[in-house]
Amino acid sequence: xxxxxxxxxxxxxxxxxxxxxxxxCSGFPAGQCTALACLWCENLGLTTPCGYCGAPDRCDGVxxxxxxxxxxxxxxxxxxxxxxxxxxxxxxxxxxxGIGPNGHVDxxxxxxxxxxxxxxQNWGGQYAHLVAHNYACVLGWHHPTGGVPGCGxxxxxxxxxxxxxxxxxxxxxxxxxxxxxxPTSAQPPPAAPCxxxxxxxxxxxxxxxxxxSSSAGGxxxxxxxxxxxxxxxxxxPGLRRQIGSLRLTRPSRRG
Amino acid sequence: MRYHxxxxxxxxxxxxxxxxxxxxxxxxxxxxxxxxxxDGPLTxxxxxxxxAIQGAETFAHPxxxxxxxxxxxxxxxxxxxxxxxxxTGGPREDVVCIIDPDCVFLRHVDGSEFLPTPHVAVAQDWxxxxxxxxFASCIPGGQAVGIxxxxxxxxxxxxxxxxxEHTRAIYRHNSIERQPWISEMGGYIVAARxxxxxxxxxxxxxxxxxxxxxxxxxxNATVYRCLQGWDKITYRPWEPIPSLGPPARxxxxxxxADYRAYRERTGQPMNHVPELVDELTLASPWGW
Numbered sequence: 298x299x300x301x302x303x304x305x306x307x308x309x310x311x312x313x314x315x316x317x318x319x320x321x322c323s324g325f326p327a328g329q330c331t332a333l334a335c336l337w338c339e340n341l342g343l344t345t346p347c348g349y350c351g352a353p354d355r356c357d358g359v360x361x362x363x364x365x366x367x368x369x370x371x372x373x374x375x376x377x378x379x380x381x382x383x384x385x386x387x388x389x390x391x392x393x394x395g396i397g398p399n400g401h402v403d404x405x406x407x408x409x410x411x412x413x414x415x416x417x418q419n420w421g422g423q424y425a426h427l428v429a430h431n432y433a434c435v436l437g438w439h440h441p442t443g444g445v446p447g448c449g450x451x452x453x454x455x456x457x458x459x460x461x462x463x464x465x466x467x468x469x470x471x472x473x474x475x476x477x478x479x480p481t482s483a484q485p486p487p488a489a490p491c492x493x494x495x496x497x498x499x500x501x502x503x504x505x506x507x508x509x510s511s512s513a514g515g516x517x518x519x520x521x522x523x524x525x526x527x528x529x530x531x532x533x534p535g536l537r538r539q540i541g542s543l544r545l546t547r548p549s550r551r552g
Numbered sequence: 553m554r555y556h557x558x559x560x561x562x563x564x565x566x567x568x569x570x571x572x573x574x575x576x577x578x579x580x581x582x583x584x585x586x587x588x589x590x591d592g593p594l595t596x597x598x599x600x601x602x603x604a605i606q607g608a609e610t611f612a613h614p615x616x617x618x619x620x621x622x623x624x625x626x627x628x629x630x631x632x633x634x635x636x637x638x639x640t641g642g643p644r645e646d647v648v649c650i651i652d653p654d655c656v657f658l659r660h661v662d663g664s665e666f667l668p669t670p671h672v673a674v675a676q677d678w679x680x681x682x683x684x685x686x687f688a689s690c691i692p693g694g695q696a697v698g699i700x701x702x703x704x705x706x707x708x709x710x711x712x713x714x715x716x717e718h719t720r721a722i723y724r725h726n727s728i729e730r731q732p733w734i735s736e737m738g739g740y741i742v743a744a745r746x747x748x749x750x751x752x753x754x755x756x757x758x759x760x761x762x763x764x765x766x767x768x769x770x771x772n773a774t775v776y777r778c779l780q781g782w783d784k785i786t787y788r789p790w791e792p793i794p795s796l797g798p799p800a801r802x803x804x805x806x807x808x809a810d811y812r813a814y815r816e817r818t819g820q821p822m823n824h825v826p827e828l829v830d831e832l833t834l835a836s837p838w839g840w
Contacts, residue, residue: 311713313638395621421619422631424638426717496725498717500747503725 299340301448302383302406306416309333309425314418328423330358333416334385334402343368346385346439359400362387362436373437379413380405383445384438386415391434403428405438553663554592555702556643557585558636559653560629562615563600575603576789577653582607583811584656591663592645596653597632599625606820611636620724626736627723630715637712648708650701654784655765658803666702666756673703673744676765677755683731687738693745697753698737700763707751714743760800779804 300308314320315332322335323345331347338345346366347356364371369385372378380386388394388401403417406427417428491502559581564572578596585594586607594608600615613635616627633650636642647663666674675697679685688694703711719739722728728738744751759765760778767775767784776783780797782804787793790812795805815821 311634311716313635421621421720422616423614424634496721498721499714499742500745501718501721501742503721503727 299342299446301446302404302416303448305337305340305404306406306427309336309416311424311426313424325356328419330402330417330419331356331361333418333425334358334361334404337383337385337404341368341383341441341443341445343441343443346371357399358387358402359389359398359436361385361400361402361439366439368442369439370442371437372440374432374435377410379408379410380438381440381445382406384440386413386430386438387436388434389436394434396434400436401434553647553667554645555590555647555649555663556592556595556645556705557590557649557651558595558597558633558643559651559655560597560599560632561603561605561653562617562625562628563598563603573784574653575605577784578605578608580789580808580811581651581653581655581657583814584658584807587807587810588657588660590657590661592649593643595636595643597628597636599628599632611639620720622723624723624733624735626733627719629736630712630719630739634712634716637709642709643705646705648703648705650703650708651699651763652765652767654767655700655763656804656807658760658762658764658800658807661762663702665762666700666758668702668704668707668754670704671707671750671752673697673701673707673751673753674756675699675701675703675753676758678737679755681734683728684734684737684741687728688741691742691745693752694741695744695753695755697741697744697755699765700758701740701753703751707749710749711740711743711746711751714746714749715739718742718746760798764800764804766804 309320312318312320313328314336315322315325315327315329318327320332320336321327322332322339325332325335331345335345344367345356345361346369347361350357350360362371372380372384382405384405386403386405388396388403390396390398390400401417401420403415403420406414406416408414408430410432412429412431415428415430416425418425420428491497492504495502495504497503559578561574561578564575582594582596582605594605596605596608596610598605598610598612599617600612602610602612604610611632613628613632616631617623617625619627619631647668668674675695676699677696678698679696681696681698684698685696688696716739719736722738722742723732723735726732728735743749744753759775764778765775766779766782778798778800780801782793782801790808792812793801793805793808795802795809
């Protein structure tokens with residue numbers, strides 16, 4: 298049974314996928330972007346929309362582009378369109394973002410015409426994780442014409458809120474969190490949806506750098522509000538406090 | 553009682569401030585660990601390539617300092633350890649001791665001395681670092697802790713991937729704006745309180761007695777006093793350290809003298825590259 302995108306992210310976040318790992322896929326090298334993209338294709342029951350570069354032994358990220366692949370619709374990037382969750386985004390060589398001649402491919406998660414979040418491997422680390430992007434280096438994307446399995450109402454939001462499974466755990470096949478990360482009575486408040494614009498990482502909400510701080514409906518906020526210091530808010534508004542300039546010169550206790 | 557000690561180090565010469573200081577520090581640490589008769593292995597997670605440290609198991613991993621388009625060397629600690637864990641399945645020992653390269657074992661430290669229990673690690677009290685203390689105080693259950701950390705293997709396995717994610721998030725969002733270089737420490741503190749991790753800490757003080765963290769001359773007055781002014785920033789390896797002052801400094805001098813003698817006796821040149829550890833050491837913004 299195919300995983301929905303949220304469950305796929307939960308299953309692979311923090312893992313290294315590819316040849317020689319517990320999660321190989323069609324021989325794509327471990328830690329490369331293509332290995333994770335291949336697993337997504339495999340999960341959807343589709344072949345990899347790869348080979349545009351014309352050589353079967355050269356299926357770099359940049360070759361995950363172009364049309365005529367069964368089950369996929371190729372959509373070229375333009376200033377007005379936005380991928381759908383689960384689309385495979387292809388990137389060209391792009392020195393300003395550090396993309397080499399092999400290009401890059403990853404999985405669209407959410408976003409708008411200006412920026413988006415993708416699930417990627419080998420972007421700031423050779424393991425699967427969520428990455429923030431703009432469209433400057435995007436060629437286009439492959440849309441699965443058969444759609445992407447939807448998650449149930451009880452599934453967590455599509456974010457890094459899903460705890461990475463332990464290294465010995467197999468990919469999860471349901472919306473249930475890994476057993477090793479099941480909450481206990483001593484846990485902090487369960488993750489709640491973050492305010493718009495905030496990034497949820499596990500049980501915590503991170504506001505945009507320099508953005509305003511506000512209540513997070515039960516989740517802890519770690520805010521950098523452009524003030525003199527970091528701002529942190531507890532879930533209970535009565536416990537809000539600021540780490541600010543008033544204490545910047547406080548000496549060490551051991552001093 | 554056995555435990556597995558792990559540190560993160562970085563091969564020299566690849567980028568700014570990669571001057572090899574963590575290499576000579578790792579060598580000295582490894583020697584001190586064996587000299588003290590510590591029961592258990594030392595693993596060095598080596599960022600940026602293969603470089604052996606005598607007496608240690610070295611695990612090479614990519615250099616993660618440039619993760620997220622940053623230039624932040626401490627990314628290498630949680631990310632390198634996570635690579636190590638995934639590649640090897642983690643340590644065989646039930647207890648892991650996490651320290652920095654700029655530590656030495658001043659004496660034998662048995663695992664039973666700082667024995668962690670399930671969900672309760674044993675860690676250095678870092679409340680003296682006031683920015684970290686304030687950061688931790690705003691997290692439900694957060695504690696201003698840092699290395700050395702003795703933690704149970706299964707606790708660390710749950711915590712480690714979150715350590716990676718929260719370190720990246722804190723750095724990305726500049727959540728510790730005043731001292732961003734401690735984002736990795738903040739990442740550990742948040743990860744320990746992550747749902748499903750639930751690790752608290754018994755606070756201890758290892759400095760100047762069991763495990764000396766000779767990290768910076770001005771950051772911690774206790775360490776500064778017990779070393780009587782000696783500090784790594786101005787130290788040029790492997791010059792002798794005058795044996796004087798408090799017992800901790802005398803012991804550090806003895807460890808270094810013994811290490812030099814051992815290398816001479818066994819016909820091994822010292823491994824570091826002195827010219828790499830010169831002016832750059834003085835100029836480092838990271839203080840290590």
